Amino acid sequence: MIWIRKVIPQKLRPYFGGKRELLKSLGTKDQGKATPLFHAVMADLEGRIERARQMARGETPSPVFVMHATPEQQAAMKAVRLATPEGRIEAMTEKVERQLEQAGLTTPIVEVLTLDQLFEKWKAENKPSPNSEEEYARAKGWFKKLCGDKPIAEYTIADSRKYKEHVLAMTGHDGEPLAHATMVKNFSMVRTLFKYADGNEYLTANPFLKITIAKDKGKAKKRQEWDDDELKKLFASSIYTQGERPKAGAGEASYWIPVLGLYHGSRLGELCQLDRHDVLKRNGFWCFRMTDEEDKSLKTSSSKRYVPIHKRVIELGFLEYWKSQTGKKLFPKITPDHRGRWSAKWSKWFGRHRADLGLEGRFRDFHSFRHGWKTVARGAGIPEDHHDEITGHDNASVGRSYGSVPIPTLKREIDKIKFKVKIPKWGTH
Numbered sequence: 001m002i003w004i005r006k007v008i009p010q011k012l013r014p015y016f017g018g019k020r021e022l023l024k025s026l027g028t029k030d031q032g033k034a035t036p037l038f039h040a041v042m043a044d045l046e047g048r049i050e051r052a053r054q055m056a057r058g059e060t061p062s063p064v065f066v067m068h069a070t071p072e073q074q075a076a077m078k079a080v081r082l083a084t085p086e087g088r089i090e091a092m093t094e095k096v097e098r099q100l101e102q103a104g105l106t107t108p109i110v111e112v113l114t115l116d117q118l119f120e121k122w123k124a125e126n127k128p129s130p131n132s133e134e135e136y137a138r139a140k141g142w143f144k145k146l147c148g149d150k151p152i153a154e155y156t157i158a159d160s161r162k163y164k165e166h167v168l169a170m171t172g173h174d175g176e177p178l179a180h181a182t183m184v185k186n187f188s189m190v191r192t193l194f195k196y197a198d199g200n201e202y203l204t205a206n207p208f209l210k211i212t213i214a215k216d217k218g219k220a221k222k223r224q225e226w227d228d229d230e231l232k233k234l235f236a237s238s239i240y241t242q243g244e245r246p247k248a249g250a251g252e253a254s255y256w257i258p259v260l261g262l263y264h265g266s267r268l269g270e271l272c273q274l275d276r277h278d279v280l281k282r283n284g285f286w287c288f289r290m291t292d293e294e295d296k297s298l299k300t301s302s303s304k305r306y307v308p309i310h311k312r313v314i315e316l317g318f319l320e321y322w323k324s325q326t327g328k329k330l331f332p333k334i335t336p337d338h339r340g341r342w343s344a345k346w347s348k349w350f351g352r353h354r355a356d357l358g359l360e361g362r363f364r365d366f367h368s369f370r371h372g373w374k375t376v377a378r379g380a381g382i383p384e385d386h387h388d389e390i391t392g393h394d395n396a397s398v399g400r401s402y403g404s405v406p407i408p409t410l411k412r413e414i415d416k417i418k419f420k421v422k423i424p425k426w427g428t429h
Helices: 010-015 031-056 071-083 085-102 115-126 130-147 157-168 180-199 227-234 254-266 266-273 311-315 316-325 346-358 367-379 386-391 407-414
Strands: 001-007 022-025 279-282 285-290 306-307
Touching: 001 031, 010 031, 022 031, 031 367, 115 130, 115 180, 130 157, 130 180, 157 180, 254 266, 254 311, 254 316, 254 346, 254 367, 285 407, 306 386, 306 407, 311 316, 367 386, 386 407
Parallel strands: none
Antiparallel strands: 001 022, 279 285, 285 306
């Protein structure tokens, strides 16, 4: 049997004979049958508690409700209730329910949660990054405002459809429809919360189970790689030829981060958050340590890794730059935004910088270095598991989740990466 348990507020418990909760069976083990019954039963339990509140305020309670106040009141009201057919059926049902519970033949629903309470439980277990937490909270807020704030088990399939239609109609700051991937993300975050609730037995049925957003049938829009001419233009800017160090580009970071992105295919966030001690020797080779310790974060568990430093980066003077730094951060002028994202401010500067150079293509940005690196890696014959290890890409193969590729092997492979671009050495201008 599926049961519902509703906790009685402490100050109202005297009206229920000191009971801590109201327990009611839905009379079925079938979740499909239980869903429509849930709302009626929950309304009855809520009604009982509301009538208790009325009595506590000295008001005349709504009719058809039996509560327990003083022993004398309890006996009188119970007698009146038992005089009705409904009361006798209710008494018999409660007796059977107690016997089933005592025999261990039932599994009560443990809690009745609000959407906010569910979110707190999900956060405590999944420990999202500050940025992800803010995005989930925003999506949760949209859903709650649209469909109302109520116990999660009271949300219906109609609510999930309503939210889906809302997401599909959302627009950006420019009034244009959101990218399909963004719509899917906004919808999926709420769907994830309900999936978590369902998996932890907080629901009799998941209203989002069958509701999805269809795949984009249009032409896929993905980031484009930098071609050779564009790379030449980027690395021929005044930053490289005249030693200019824009304040918004965080000084020396404006020189080094594009170079590191080009030769290592690393994510921008991974580079911006590096500490000085994340540059170290491992198995005799200079490496970057990509980690989520302290105030840093990584996209996935496979992102935690050691990446050998490309020989060309060392030739450009990176180790000399590293030695010149004495503080904690490798790029001390980079600061995180209010969400704790190390790359946010620098990314905005880079967008303006490439636009100034005539490289403002919509699907071309810093991440294009990563796409280009993958293409060159495949062209150089680097095995997929090796270049996945370097870039921190996850792979579905179970076997690849065991062990790692040796650092000397990764060093040999990453040094095969070559680009047709001349970059002036650091410190020469």
